Amino acid sequence: MTDYQPFLITFRLALITTAILFIVAIPLAYWLAHSRSKFKSVIETLVSMPLVLPPSVLGFYFLIAFGPSHGLGQFIEHYFNTRLVFSFGGLVVASVIYSLPFMVHPIQAGLAGLSPNLKDASLSLGKSKTDTLLKVLLPSIKPSLLTGLVLTFAHTVGEFGVVLMIGGNIPGQTRVASIAIYDEVEAMNYHSANIYAGILFAVTFIILLTVYFVNHRYAITKNL
Amino acid sequence: MKKYGYFLSVVVMLFCSLTCGAQKLTVAVAANMQYVVEELLPIFKTETGIDVDLVVGSSGKLATQITEGAPFDVFISADMKYPNELFHKGLATVPAKEYAQGKLVLWTNTHGIQPTADLKILLQSSIVKIAVANPKTAPYGEAAEQAMKYYKVYTQVKDKLVYGESIGQTQQFIDTKAADIGFIAKSQVLTDEMMGKGFWIEVDKKAYAPIMQGAVILKHGKMTNEYGAKHFFEFLFTTEAKTVFKKYGYIVSAK
Amino acid sequence: MISFSISKVLHTVQGKALLDVMCDIQPGELVGLYGASGAGKTTILRMLAGLLLPDNGRISVGGDTWLDTTAGTNVAPQKRSAGFVFQDYALFPNMTVKGNLAYALQKGQPPAIVDELMDIMELRQLSGRYPETLSGGQKQRVALARALVRQPKLLLLDEPLSALDNELRYRLQGHILQAHKRYGLTTILVSHDVPELFRMAGRILVLEQGKIVKHGTPPEVFFNELAGGAFQLVGDVVDVNTESKLVAVLVYGNVVKVKVAETEQYKQGDKVLVYSDTFAIKKMA
Known part of the structure; x- marks a missing residue:
């Protein structure tokens, strides 16, 4: 009997993370693409850190930070009456940070690749920065947006180390597919592990294939 | 040279x-x-x-x-x-x-919690998360589950349980206070590093299979x-x- | 009247350079801004449009103060009535030709102006096309039309025709002049094409390393330096023959060959002045 709940949790986590990151990453990427601030390099570095840091480092910091004995965790527990460690909410927060570069980088590259005159042209036509972003800049980088969305989704689906460290493997809450597979392998239930792994493989393959297909088509129609 | x-x-x-x-x-x-x-x-x-x-x-x-x-x-x-x-x-x-x-102990590193041998402490609302090793793969996790069932607290505390990947991670959850209390091996609280840290109590041998x-x-x-x-x-x-x-x-x- | 006095330290490849210019422009004037690349021409336009903040200075347009650094006034580019045509046109790739124009409409502005400009700029046929499918000249017309939708007081043209061939260039100069007159614009045109400035600009400012070094009508600016002479024409060098020491110059569609002492200082594409001090006459047989 295969339990499909870990997949539901995995995809719910990936969807929510992707949605939050999309909203967070656009202003951040816009700022990074256009700013000449001294802090730009610092922020850029921080955004990229999850790319190089092992998940165990992030997991360890989250465990400490989200726990009730430290400032942030205490604050959240006191004011929101919730504990982020061992909760779905905690996984969302961790995933948002962990997948940040996967959303920010493509959008930042897309925006930086546009002629700076596009923004200036829109401003000189009397349009606000928000209008310029929503009606001119973002529609001009659709392939970058799609890449960011899909990479973030796929990366969150594939998340393991951070979840292992702060999830607590709670069925129906924090037991995601990757953890379920790990469990089954460790319990030597290779049959279940095979089913889980196969489903995850197939789903991520289809998602990525769709994106590459769509982006490829977009490139072709654009060159017509 | x-x-x-x-x-x-x-x-x-x-x-x-x-x-x-x-x-x-x-x-x-x-x-x-x-x-x-x-x-x-x-x-x-x-x-x-x-x-x-x-x-x-x-x-x-x-x-x-x-x-x-x-x-x-x-x-x-x-x-x-x-x-x-x-x-x-x-x-x-x-x-x-x-x-x-091995012997199972109930251990906490959080001040103000006093583990009790009958495990009733787990029912308290101040205890939000209880760390247990994964019963599917770790013998101490299985023993902990048996003990909670023996003292008839399992169904009430089920939603508070968080599962460590191994008994080592379970200890770390409690040590960092991410979990308020939990079940680990007695050997773990007797190491030099852990000696005197928090409070522990042995779970009665009769409550779980050896x-x-x-x-x-x-x-x-x-x-x-x-x-x-x-x-x-x-x-x-x-x-x-x-x-x-x-x-x-x-x-x-x-x- | 438009008057500005602005200065800014520029960080160029050669190091720091100070841009410091001052100028008054009468309503309806078409002023040419001439100078080598890096002299600061584009920078001036961007500062006038509010896209770049000068270190010091003031800009006033028809009684409105757009900028006054001493008083801390700096009107946002959105609030400045300036149309800007960029060198790369900066058409919005996600919108059709008509969409680009319609986007420029201000809140509550009647959309009739869009159709009117489409007619003037001969864009009707291209209405539903996307920018990436247009030729350079077509893009140029769209960019110009779009800058005019807002009916700005000031039109800023940053080398709008530099990427086009001569014939197209000539036609588009006509379009610009037509719009300039029809809408009573005050226009600043950045160009380093001398014939273009002769045709279009009433007055020329010559910019060198951030300073206005000369200003006046095109003949005043371009002719007075190189000896007087009864006969002067501006042309492009099309060929240099080092053996026969002949330089071929294209002057208004005709190629004139001129004998020179040294050919080294001339190369293809140079602007030259063809002049003659004396004419000889001969009784025809």
């Missing part, structure tokens, strides 16, 4: 590591036994002159790795199931032999280093080893 001497010493070291290395043992050890076995190693070394490398993990993970061909010589498990499974697969040379029985811990000589050990593997395995059942097991709260057979 100096350079040449340095080169020579490297060659000698390499040569030594190749030949002397044949003597070196690799022992896979369950996470809850790590500190205990680490204390055994110097004794073993003085008696036999054999060096031992430890690979620490949960029993299940180690067993999986051994199944897939990991080059370990002896396996010290936290239960009997995994070593026996290896024996049936022909990967161990003897059936699992019990070297000790946590029989077994070890086996692995096929790899027999083939590459039979002398060392056999000696180490037998060493686990000597009086010296038993003294150390007892010190860490394990039950050992009198004989």
